[in-house]
Amino acid sequence: xxxxxxxxxxxxxxxxxxxxxxxxxxxxxxxxxxxxxxxxxxxxxxxxxxxxxxxxxxxxxxxxxxxxxxxxxxxxxxxxxxxxxxxxxxxxxxxxxxxxxxxxxxxxxxxxxxxxxxxxxxxxxxxxxxxxxxxxxxxxxxxxxxxxxxxxxxxxxxxxxxxxxxxxxxxxxxxxxxxxxxxxxxxxxxxxxxxxxxxxxxxxxxxxxxxxxxxxxxxxxxxxxxxxxxxxxxxxxxxxxxxxxxxxxxxxxxxxxxxxxxxxxxxxxxxxxxxxxxxxxxxxxxxxxxxxxxxxxxxxxxxxxxxxxxxxxxxxxxxxxxxxxxxxxxxxxxxxxxxxxxxxxxxxxxxxxxxxxxxxxxxxxxxxxxxxxxxxxxxxxxxxxxxxxxxxxxxxxxxxxxxxxxxxxxxxxxxxxxxxxxxxxxxxxxxxxxxxxxxxxxxxxxxxxxxxxxxxxxx
Numbered sequence: 120x121x122x123x124x125x126x127x128x129x130x131x132x133x134x135x136x137x138x139x140x141x142x143x144x145x146x147x148x149x150x151x152x153x154x155x156x157x158x159x160x161x162x163x164x165x166x167x168x169x170x171x172x173x174x175x176x177x178x179x180x181x182x183x184x185x186x187x188x189x190x191x192x193x194x195x196x197x198x199x200x201x202x203x204x205x206x207x208x209x210x211x212x213x214x215x216x217x218x219x220x221x222x223x224x225x226x227x228x229x230x231x232x233x234x235x236x237x238x239x240x241x242x243x244x245x246x247x248x249x250x251x252x253x254x255x256x257x258x259x260x261x262x263x264x265x266x267x268x269x270x271x272x273x274x275x276x277x278x279x280x281x282x283x284x285x286x287x288x289x290x291x292x293x294x295x296x297x298x299x300x301x302x303x304x305x306x307x308x309x310x311x312x313x314x315x316x317x318x319x320x321x322x323x324x325x326x327x328x329x330x331x332x333x334x335x336x337x338x339x340x341x342x343x344x345x346x347x348x349x350x351x352x353x354x355x356x357x358x359x360x361x362x363x364x365x366x367x368x369x370x371x372x373x374x375x376x377x378x379x380x381x382x383x384x385x386x387x388x389x390x391x392x393x394x395x396x397x398x399x400x401x402x403x404x405x406x407x408x409x410x411x412x413x414x415x416x417x418x419x420x421x422x423x424x425x426x427x428x429x430x431x432x433x434x435x436x437x438x439x440x441x442x443x444x445x446x447x448x449x450x451x452x453x454x455x456x457x458x459x460x461x462x463x464x465x466x467x468x469x470x471x472x473x474x475x476x477x478x479x480x481x482x483x484x485x486x487x488x489x490x491x492x493x494x495x496x497x498x499x500x501x502x503x504x505x506x507x508x509x510x511x512x513x514x515x516x517x518x519x520x521x522x523x524x525x526x527x528x529x530x531x532x533x534x535x536x537x538x539x540x541x542x543x544x545x546x547x548x549x550x551x552x553x554x555x556x557x558x559x560x561x562x563x564x565x566x567x568x569x570x571x572x573x574x575x576x577x578x
Contacts, residue, residue, distance in 0.1 A: 123287065124149075124281070124285060124286040124287040124288075125146065125149050125286075127287055127288050128145065128149065128278075128279050128281065128287070128288045129142055129145075129146065131279050131288050132145065132277075132278065132279065135277065135299075137276060137277060137278070138276065138309075138313035140309055140312065140313050140426070140427035140428075141276040141278070141302075141306070141309050141310075141313055141427075143426070143427060143428055144276075144302070144306075144309050144427065144428050144429075145278050145302070145453065147428050147430065148302075148433050148453045148455070149281075149286070149453065151433045152281070152286065152433065152435060152451060152453060153286060156433050157388075157435070158387070158388045158432040158433050158434065158435075159388055159389070159390055160373075160382070160384045160388045160389065161390055161393060162389075162390075162393045162396045162397075164375065164376055164377070165373035165374060165375055165376060165382070165384065166373060166374040166376060167373060167374075167402055167403050167404070168371070168372045168373050168374055168381065168403075168405065168469070169404065171359055171372075171405060171468075171469045171470060171471050172347075172468070172469070172470045172471070173470070173471045174343070174344065174347070174470055174471060174472045174473065175471075175473075177343060177344075177347045177470075179342075179343055179346040179347065179350075180346070183346050183349070183350070184342040184343065184345065184346035185236060185238070185342070187326075187327065187342070187345045187346050187348075187349040188236050188238045188240065188340075188342045188345050188346075189236075189238045189239055189240075190324065190325055190326040190327055191238070191240060191325070191326075191327045191328070191329060191340075191345050192240075192241045192243060192269075192320055192325045192327070192328045192329075192415075193229055193240060193241065193242045193243070193328075193329050193340060194243050194244075194245060194307070194328050194329070194330045195225060195242065195243070195244045195245070195330075195331060195332075195333050196244075196245050196304050196307070196330065196331070196332045196333060196457075197209055197211050197222075197244040197245060197246050197247075197250055197254055197272075197333040198245060198246055198247030198249075198250055198275045198301050198304070199247075199250070199332075199333070199334065200247075200249055200250065201213065201334075201522075202442055203481075203482070203520075204482065204483060204486075204520070204521060204522045204525075205520070205521030205522050205523060205524075206522055208249075208250065208253050209222075209246075209249075209250035209253055209254055209333070210333065210334050210480070211225070211250075211254070211333040211334065212253060212254070212257065213480075213486070213522065215336070215480075215486070215489055215490060216489065216490060216494075216496060216502075217496065219496075220257070221333055221334060221336065221480075222254065222257050222258070222333070223257075224336055224496070224500055224502075225242070225333065225336070226242065226258070226261050226264060227500035228339050228340060228499060228500040228501065229242040229264075229340060230261075230263070230264070231498065231499045231500050232339070232340035232499070235499070236342060239266050239267075240266070240340060241265075241266035241267075241269050241325070242264060242271075243269065243270065243271060243272060243273065243316065244258075244271065244272040244273075244333070245272070245273055245274075245275055245304075245307055245310060246272045246273075246274055246275065247274070247275045247277070247301040248274065248275075248277055248299070248301075249296075251272060251274060254272065255271065255272065258271050258272075267323060268319070268323075269316075269319060269320070269323060270316065270319075273310060273311070273314040273316045274310065274314065275301045275302070275304075275306050275307075275310050276301070276302055276306050276309060276310055276313065277299045277300065277301060277302075278299065278300060278301075278302050278453060279298060279299060279300075280297075280298060280299065280300050280438075280440055280450040280451070280452055281450060281451045281452075281453070282448055282449070282450060282451075283437060283448075283449040283450060283451055284449075286451070289440045289448055289450050291440045291441065291447070291448075293441070294441065297440055297441050298440065300452045302452075302453060302454055302455065303434060303436075303452075303453075303454030303455045303456060303457075304332075304409075304456065304457045305429070305431045305434075305454065305455025305456050305457045305459060305460070306455070306457075307330065307457050308418065308422060308429050308457070308460065309422075309427055309429070311418070311422075312419075312422050312427055313427070317415065317418070317419055317422070318419075320415055321415055321416065321419060325415060326349075326414065326415055326416060327345060327348065327349060327412065327413065327414060327415060328412070328413045328415055328418075329341075329344075329345070329410070329411075329412055330410070330411045330412070330413065330457070331408075331409065331410045331411070332409055332479065334479050334480045334481070335408075335409070335410070335477065335478055335479045335480075336478045336480075336489065336501075336502050337474075337475055337476040337477050337478035337479075337501075337502065338410050338476055339476075339499055339500075339501045341476075344358070344412070344470065344472070345412075347470065348412045348470075351468055352466070353414070353464075353466050353467060353468045354413070354414045354417035354418065354421070354464040354465070354466060354467060355411070355412065355413055355414070355417075355418075355460065355461060355463075355464040355467040355468075356411070356412040356467065356468045356469055356470060357372065357383075357407055357408070357410070357411055357412075357458060357461055357467075357468075357469040357470075358408045358410035358411070358412075358469070358470060358471075358472045358476060358477075359372065359405040359406065359407060359408060359469050359470065359471045359472070360405065360406055360408055360471065360472060360473075360474055360476070360477050361404060361405060361471065361474075362400035362403065362404055362405060362406045363400060364400060365511065366400065366406045367397075367398035367399075367400060368386055368398070369406035369407065370383055370384060370385040370386070370406065370407045370456075370458065371383075371384060371397075371403040371405060371406050371407060372384075372405065372407055372461065372469055373403065375462070380461075380462045380467075381461050381462065381467055381468075381469065382459070382461065382462045383407055383456065383458045383459045383461055383462070384397070385434075385456065387434060388432065405469075405471060407458050408472070408476065408477045409457070409458055410472075410476060410477075411457065411458065417464070421463060421464065429455075429460060429463055430463070431455040431456065431457075431459045431460055431463070432455065432456075432459050433453065433454075433455065434453075434454040434455055434456060435451055435453065435454075436451065436452040436453075436454050437449060437450070437451055437452075438450055438452060475501075475502075475503075475504065478494075478502055482514075482520070483514060483519050483520060483521075483522065483525040484512045484513065484514045484519075486522075486525070487512055487514070487525075487529075487533050487536075488509060488510075488512060488536070489502060490532075490533045491533050491534070491535065491536040491537075492505065492535050492536065492537050493505055493506055493509055493510075493536050493537065505537065506537055510536055510539040510540050510541050510542060510556075511540075511541045511542075512536075512541070512542045512543075513541075513542070513543045513544065513545075514544045515544055515545055515546055515547065515564075517547070518546070518547040518548075518566075519544070527549070528547070528548065528549045528550060529549075529550050530549070530550075531550070531551055531552035531553075531571075532552070533550070534550055534554035534555060534556050534569075534575075535553075535554070535555040535556065536556050537555075538555065538556070538557045538558070539556035539557065539558065539559075539560065539576065540558050540559050540576075541559045541560065542556050542560045542562075542576075543560070543561045543562070544562045545561065545562060545563055545564045546562060546563055546564040546565055546566035546567075547566035548562045548566055548567055548568070548569055549567075549568050549569070550568075550569045551568065551569055551570050551571035551572070551573065552571045552572070553571060553572050554569050554571070554572070554573050554574075554575065555573070555574045555575070556574075556575055556576050557574050557575065557576040557577065558576045558577035559576055559577050560575045560576030560577070562575065
């Protein structure tokens with residue numbers, strides 16, 4: 120192991136006040152990085168996971184559901200900046216519907232669930248050092264959100280970006296904050312422990328946690344899933360959805376042949392020559408939603424047993440130190456995925472849920488869908504699909520990828536998509552007021568303006 124590079128990184132973390140356990144986790148991954156560990160999971164080492172439990176088959180006792188729900192904490196991952204969409208703040212602060220941001224809707228869902236069940240149901244955000252202040256500023260307008268002495272957030276750890284040429288911490292005088300990165304959402308386990316939040320939750324009588332991403336508006340608090348999870352006695356569970364051809368890039372669970380454990384395999388862990396297996400929605404019929412459930416007592420026991428180092432598979436993320444400057448030095452960001460923890464827990468399980476629990480916004484095409492009349496907010500603040508199937512939408516990258524460019528092309532709001540089957544925007548088009556997409560619509564590469572009241576597509 121490169122003592123120079125590792126020592127410099129460790130000292131940088133110490134000087135920044137990073138907890139020792141997080142430094143130990145970083146050290147663990149640094150050794151793997153230097154050894155050239157790739158985290159590759161070949162197809163011949165796994166078996167497809169073909170018959171998980173289905174939420175549609177679950178029957179619950181309402182009294183049990185109420186008891187469990189009152190022991191449940193909602194944790195929301197809010198460390199992402201949405202840089203791929205040109206954002207420089209938390210993606211959750213982006214307006215989605217009716218002037219409400221992701222954050223507003225998530226808070227509304229939890230407050231509605233509290234009223235409907237008379238449960239405590241704390242909502243706690245895992246922020247990064249880049250998203251914390253903006254998020255807390257918005258949450259200040261919800262004085263009833265905090266539960267007892269529990270905080271509204273806890274902070275994801277931080278680590279230095281490493282130069283790809285010598286694995287030393289990168290220096291970037293133009294903006295020293297860019298020398299740091301969060302260690303992926305797999306850091307949630309370490310951060311729960313080092314922040315003291317895990318112990319606070321246990322001391323306050325909470326036994327379970329439901330975790331999801333802040334850009335997924337589908338994870339309305341569910342007493343049914345909570346009751347199912349508690350009744351299994353499992354330490355950990357993942358929500359899955361049935362794969363379609365549109366989900367071929369999503370990670371999936373599989374059974375590791377060597378020990379029979381459930382594991383998560385993502386694109387980056389699949390050998391390039393075996394991607395046809397990975398993308399086969401019939402061979403691997405369910406994808407991982409990143410909606411997770413933990414038994415907090417069992418998580419605490421595992422963390423103590425492993426001294427805070429969960430040992431999740433390494434994800435080596437190669438970028439430039441300044442993401443907006445491709446000529447800046449190449450760096451590695453050491454990351455891990457929280458869903459990979461399924462292999463750590465003996466007896467971990469999964470459940471297939473409806474597609475309504477998976478409404479992520481990863482690109483502006485997704486934002487177009489959730490802003491449209493395909494969905495409506497109900498009294499639970501849930502986004503309810505208004506049509507039998509959601510149309511496929513493709514937007515040309517150059518004019519629409521970044522949020523400011525996207526907004527400029529829909530100055531009067533997004534078009535009606537209720538009668539659409541597909542929308543393929545190949546050029547730079549600006550949409551007028553009250554535009555409707557009918558059937559299959561293609562707007563060509565020549566670009567232009569879609570006039571007010573236009574109906575585009577095939578009737």
